[in-house]
Amino acid sequence: MKKILLGNNAIIQAAIDSGVSYVSGYPGCPSAEIGDDFAKIAAQNGVYVEWATNEKVGLESAIGASFSGLKTLVSMKSFGINVCSDSLLPLAYTGTKGAMVIVIADDPSCWSSAQTEQNTRIYSQFGHIPTLEPADPQECYDFTKLGFEISEKFNTPVILHTTTRVNHQKMPVTFEDVKKNAEFKKGQFEKNPYQFATMPPRTMEMKKELLDKIKKIQIFAEKSKINLIDSSKNKVGVITSGVSYLHVKEALEVLKLDLPILKLGFFYPLPEDKIKKFIHPLKKLLVVEELDGYIEREVNVLAKIENLKLQIFGKNVLPIIGELNTEKVCVALAKITGKKFLEFKVKKIDLPRRTARLCEGCPYWYVFPTLKRVAPNAIFTGDIGCNMIAGFAPHNIQDTLFSMGASLGIGHGVSKSTNQKVISIMGDGTFFHAGISPLLNAVYNKSKPLMVILDNRITAMTGHQPNPGMGKTLMGEDTTQVSIEEIAKACGVKHIKVLDPISIKELESTVKEFLEKDEISLIICKRICALLERRQKKS
């Protein structure tokens, strides 16, 4: 079967063809379609799909399924690995039972990410987790399948490390299209605390077992076809991985160069012998990888053993900030080979930047101007989601932006440290993800920020995923509709007001009243996302 697929949909297809039956994770761009689109075809393929409340819970959910013998897929964006790392690292120690592939999608150039331009690959070395890097949707399919095979063979989680230009790349993909039973088959948890509980002194033994296992996987990687060599007799060579390989291939065509390329499908563990053999005859080497030069560092170490005279280029000729493209690789290759390359000069056209904005009819239109008017001197700590548009014109009220849930964590700190008024803004999705813990902290440690939860009844920014406040699961089943107000009450918040932000007067007077309180207060601005409302009316 051959069909044009988005990288993310190729991952779904590979998971189905590999016999996956349990899918969890947390939505974020550029990985969100993996859960969203999987849910649409899950039932007919006998697969269970959920969005967990955050990435740590999502991973733990998959760990439970894996220990019960099910084949599992987990997906999250770059920052998700920060959230789940506390359980990811012990998972490397225990290993998996049912095979598990974890998709982590980085976003070089921050196309749809705030926070940081993080290069997640470091976790693979740090946690000793085998990691594959596909370059395009066909490889998304092939590498996901291989990931399940490796996981099954070695009882280890396998990370599929992708980037925006891989997740959101389309091309015709050849796949098997295995017909599956439309019935979800439950597993069986067989007790084995020796393997599933990381209790010292067993922990140290497990570490030894893990390191031995990685050695075996390294031998497997040495023979693996996904570490492929485009051969040539030229003494200048290129080592690359992921989407950078595509830019290298284009750049060589542009510059009419024929250079040997080692394309690493494995990022961790690296096939060290293969690399040594590849660099042995070379005089110069360019390592092409996005963001930090992790592979370059490793190759430098290997060159000390194998080829002392080798001149290694990498981050000294390629940027460490922003995604790569053909032109950037051309510039680097031209510098090394002495070939001429004229960079295209982009004209200067003076136009205002068109930033993301609140949609027409968005309930936040009522909230931001009101807060700004009533409390012009307040410190506004911002959070992840549509509400971060508060940082753009015409609002311009966002004083801090960090990670999910951080608006209140930081708001508490500012409130304790100053005599200033603090307003912490957060969406409903983020509240369920990471907002409850800082709320509890603010109550417990007695600070007095005003928390404003913008409850638009869905996780909107990432593409309208359901959350615990909606009474529906990802697969469309009815479930308990969790009340933010009740959670806040249980946390000990005494001043709570739930209102429709369209009632600006009520919002205004409540803000005024709550800002005078000597304890934390909470306004829940409850009104459905305008896009969601329009969609519901249509259907």
Next chain:
Amino acid sequence: MENFNLILTGVGGQGIITLLQVIDEAAVVEGYDVKSSELHGLSQRGGSVEAHIRFGKKVFSPMVSNGQADLILALEAMEGLRESAKAGKQTRLLVNNYILPIPGAPTKEEIIKQLRGFKSNFYLVPASEDCKEKLQNEVVCTLYMVGHAVANKLMPIKKESALTAIKNVIPEKYLELNIKAFNLGYGE
């Protein structure tokens, strides 16, 4: 044929992803290798959106290098002007005569005047206006643009291939409307 390089540009919510799907599919129907790159998420909330499509004998990277586009297809004129900064000598610009204004933006007249600097490489079409007037639906202006590009050989896609692609990609419910928009742009 060397690989054909196409950049789609517009404002989040204008239907760039569907447009990309149709052209990707049409390229496959023509027998080309194809790769494309799109952006989702933050940029879709009313921000500038840009997508790339490359097709031909063998395509590696889905990204069009600066100056290398054969065609820039702009669903909104100011975004077309913005993208024209990357236009090379061979680049043709097909621009929808339609503006989504933002504070500080030049007037439509100023934008069009600057675009006219591209002389015979610049094609201005009333896609939104015609679709609104004749089909009572502005969103299908994307297919109108495809129709115009195919009719004027702005991209190496035959009419039959485009129509097959539309049938393969667009859901049954909206198929007739989209074909009408294509034909309107094609000039029939």
